[in-house]
Amino acid sequence: MPTRSKIIYTFTDEAPALATYSLLPIVEAFTASADIAVETRDISLAARILASFPEQLGTKAIPDHLAELGDLAVTPEANIIKLPNISASTPQLQAAIKELQAQGYALPDYPETVTTDAEKETRARYDKVKGSAVNPVLREGNSDRRAPLSVKNYARKHPHKMGAWAADSKSHVAHMSNGDFYGSEKAVQIEAADAVKIELIAQDGTATVLKEKTSVEAGEIIDSAVLSKKALRSFIAAEIEDAKKQGVLLSVHLKATMMKVSDPIMFGQIVAEFYKDALAKHAAVLEQIGFNLNNGIGDLYARIKALPADQQAQIEADIQAVYAARPSLAMVNSDKGITNLHVPSDVIVDASMPAMIRDSGKMWGTDGQLHDTKAVIPDRCYATIYQAVIEDCKANGAFDPTTMGSVPNVGLMAKKAEEYGSHDKTFQIKADGVVRVTDSKGNLLMEQAVEAGDIFRMCQTKDAPIQDWVKLAVNRARASNTPAIFWLDPKRAHDGVVVEKVQAYLKDHNTDGLDIRIMSPVDAMKFTLERTRKGLDTISVTGNVLRDYLTDLFPIMELGTSAKMLSIVPLMNGGGLFETGAGGSAPKHVQQLVEENFLRWDSLGEFLALAASLEHLGVNYNNSKALVLSKTLDQATGQFLDNNKSPSRKVGNIDNRGSHFYLALYWAQALAAQTEDTALQAQFGELAKTLTANEATIVAELNAVQGKPVDIGGYYAPNPELTSKAMRPSNTLNAAIAKLK
Numbered sequence: 001m002p003t004r005s006k007i008i009y010t011f012t013d014e015a016p017a018l019a020t021y022s023l024l025p026i027v028e029a030f031t032a033s034a035d036i037a038v039e040t041r042d043i044s045l046a047a048r049i050l051a052s053f054p055e056q057l058g059t060k061a062i063p064d065h066l067a068e069l070g071d072l073a074v075t076p077e078a079n080i081i082k083l084p085n086i087s088a089s090t091p092q093l094q095a096a097i098k099e100l101q102a103q104g105y106a107l108p109d110y111p112e113t114v115t116t117d118a119e120k121e122t123r124a125r126y127d128k129v130k131g132s133a134v135n136p137v138l139r140e141g142n143s144d145r146r147a148p149l150s151v152k153n154y155a156r157k158h159p160h161k162m163g164a165w166a167a168d169s170k171s172h173v174a175h176m177s178n179g180d181f182y183g184s185e186k187a188v189q190i191e192a193a194d195a196v197k198i199e200l201i202a203q204d205g206t207a208t209v210l211k212e213k214t215s216v217e218a219g220e221i222i223d224s225a226v227l228s229k230k231a232l233r234s235f236i237a238a239e240i241e242d243a244k245k246q247g248v249l250l251s252v253h254l255k256a257t258m259m260k261v262s263d264p265i266m267f268g269q270i271v272a273e274f275y276k277d278a279l280a281k282h283a284a285v286l287e288q289i290g291f292n293l294n295n296g297i298g299d300l301y302a303r304i305k306a307l308p309a310d311q312q313a314q315i316e317a318d319i320q321a322v323y324a325a326r327p328s329l330a331m332v333n334s335d336k337g338i339t340n341l342h343v344p345s346d347v348i349v350d351a352s353m354p355a356m357i358r359d360s361g362k363m364w365g366t367d368g369q370l371h372d373t374k375a376v377i378p379d380r381c382y383a384t385i386y387q388a389v390i391e392d393c394k395a396n397g398a399f400d401p402t403t404m405g406s407v408p409n410v411g412l413m414a415k416k417a418e419e420y421g422s423h424d425k426t427f428q429i430k431a432d433g434v435v436r437v438t439d440s441k442g443n444l445l446m447e448q449a450v451e452a453g454d455i456f457r458m459c460q461t462k463d464a465p466i467q468d469w470v471k472l473a474v475n476r477a478r479a480s481n482t483p484a485i486f487w488l489d490p491k492r493a494h495d496g497v498v499v500e501k502v503q504a505y506l507k508d509h510n511t512d513g514l515d516i517r518i519m520s521p522v523d524a525m526k527f528t529l530e531r532t533r534k535g536l537d538t539i540s541v542t543g544n545v546l547r548d549y550l551t552d553l554f555p556i557m558e559l560g561t562s563a564k565m566l567s568i569v570p571l572m573n574g575g576g577l578f579e580t581g582a583g584g585s586a587p588k589h590v591q592q593l594v595e596e597n598f599l600r601w602d603s604l605g606e607f608l609a610l611a612a613s614l615e616h617l618g619v620n621y622n623n624s625k626a627l628v629l630s631k632t633l634d635q636a637t638g639q640f641l642d643n644n645k646s647p648s649r650k651v652g653n654i655d656n657r658g659s660h661f662y663l664a665l666y667w668a669q670a671l672a673a674q675t676e677d678t679a680l681q682a683q684f685g686e687l688a689k690t691l692t693a694n695e696a697t698i699v700a701e702l703n704a705v706q707g708k709p710v711d712i713g714g715y716y717a718p719n720p721e722l723t724s725k726a727m728r729p730s731n732t733l734n735a736a737i738a739k740l741k
């Protein structure tokens, strides 16, 4: 057992990183008093890039904190607070590299094309940093995400705005009806530990190894599926026509970050189809300047800047002609002309669909107004659940945050479960033929017919995580005395095997008196929504993708944002991973800070995670001070919610920094009031007095800086001194905290 209890607080990116500059000094001061060390590890995109090139950076090299935390996550000592981080698309990765190079780091450029071995190596290192490279490494457990009662009550008392739904809304989800992953899924259960090979056998008999060796365990499920490029293109062509005919916006919702190989390709094909006239006309020059469809039309705009002005103008005019002839695109930022097809990471389905549903089923058009939209989600595996919500809203109107029930989630994600662990087994196929998955003896396990351009993927789901997930679901159903529904689709081969396992493993637990069911995702959604409208809670027990989708969807409807979620990952080897909220890194918030020195980020997820982390420490290391800190932090959070001290959205009221002050005030007051630990009581008495007496001064100091631009010296790697200065503008608060330390 470590002599000094330790919590790792991750340093990440964008808004959560900015918030950390303000919150962490407070947390460190409070926990130090209980002899708990809070250490940071930098897993920001910038740090992960720098850690990948030690040879090139020499004395400027930094250690690989993510690898260290990955090792820690499989030990019982792990106690990690994980804030959201950037899962970078290629354009974001390139921008981050450029920023770091400008700061004097001798990083190689991101190689667009690879020929030499050195380029291959550089590209491989950068690709490892790309997409969702952090969460899968740390998630050595399944997830338990829910809105604590205090948070739910807060939302009922202070409901966010929900856009009204019209019964005749034309918004809908469009998905493929054939040729998608859903239609082609095959699955097998592995009997004994082995390694499988994935290879393409072209029509002429040539064999190309796609992946030589993938280790598999006994009881593990592997599945494979193919998405046809041709089917995708004809689907999207028809949907473009249909959007035009119906007069609705066209929007595309993918997860190009977590599905970093398949989804950028799908995005690229949609870009290709939408802009095909302009792209065909300028094919040669676009190839010459290295335009990559998968990076979005934003990549074209960036690259044509290298061309002579008249050529640039010609291409731009032809793109405008496309806009005139095609349906209007949903906009990411109508003021800046950024469309849904600009950057693959701008519209991320888990957050974008709920935001649309919250806004009357509408998205923003070029005119800066909300309009009905066609939401293209090509693959049928999960698209249909959103259509079920849309139909429910059309029939029954918007959901009401003051009365609706809650939908916690127990999600299977350990050991890179299912689709989210499939990147290294996802390939764009180069020739017509079949992809075969064989065992080490050469026996055929699965075979998929493919054509050039198709996307093949294989996923793995290990048995121990499934057992742990079933246990977690039963425990959650028992603890909250709420029905739990396993969302599994009998029409999918993979889900069919999972159903058998769930039925078997449920028998390992006492389920007497519990309502546990298995339903197809669409039925589960309808059942859950019906209960939700009656104010009843329903636990969703899902695979990795639905975990992601539902833990944004329901919180965004219930609480306005998934930032207010408690998100615990009991690690399978006994440690704890405490994620903050369920949402992302809110890039828009950084822009607002830089433009008007106002940070709208709500750190409630961090407060909840910290309390859970302290409780874990207290219980597992018999640390009574940690338990007192946890309990008082819970009380402080309750008071924070009761008094409505969350950050406001606009200049003039408290922002993220003011909300941290109030948390510190209430936490100090709760510590000063408790009698369980008199040493802590004495220690915090003075701070409580100082903060109480100086409330008005501190809030005035914090709010005085708002309304003017502020320079933090970078986006992906802001300057620590400038950022700290910006995020800690109250000398009175800083002095009070320093005194505690």
Ligand SMILES: NC(=O)C1=CN([C@@H]2O[C@H](COP(=O)(O)OP(=O)(O)OC[C@H]3O[C@@H](n4cnc5c(N)ncnc54)[C@H](OP(=O)(O)O)[C@@H]3O)[C@@H](O)[C@H]2O)C=CC1
Pocket: 083, 084, 085, 086, 087, 088, 135, 257, 345, 346, 348, 351, 352, 560, 561, 562, 563, 581, 582, 583, 584, 585, 586, 587, 588, 589, 600, 601, 602, 603
């Ligand atoms: N766990 C993780 O590490 C995750 C990381 N990401 C990454 O985050 C980035 C952005 O993803 P995106 O899908 O746009 O999602 P975000 O959640 O970052 O942004 C969507 C919107 O959610 C709201 N929001 C999210 N968090 C907060 C918060 N703490 N306080 C207040 N509002 C909040 C804001 O909406 P509003 O306008 O309503 O205020 C925000 O504009 C990507 O790089 C993505 O990969 C995404 C999900 C999880």
Ligand SMILES: O=C(O)CCC(=O)C(=O)O
Pocket: 087, 131, 132, 133, 135, 136, 257, 258, 350, 547, 548, 551, 582, 583
């Ligand atoms: O890791 C990521 O890219 C996003 C994770 C996410 O969206 C989630 O787990 O809810």
Ligand SMILES: [Mg+2]
Pocket: 350, 548, 549, 551, 552, 582, 583
């Ligand atoms: Mg998510």
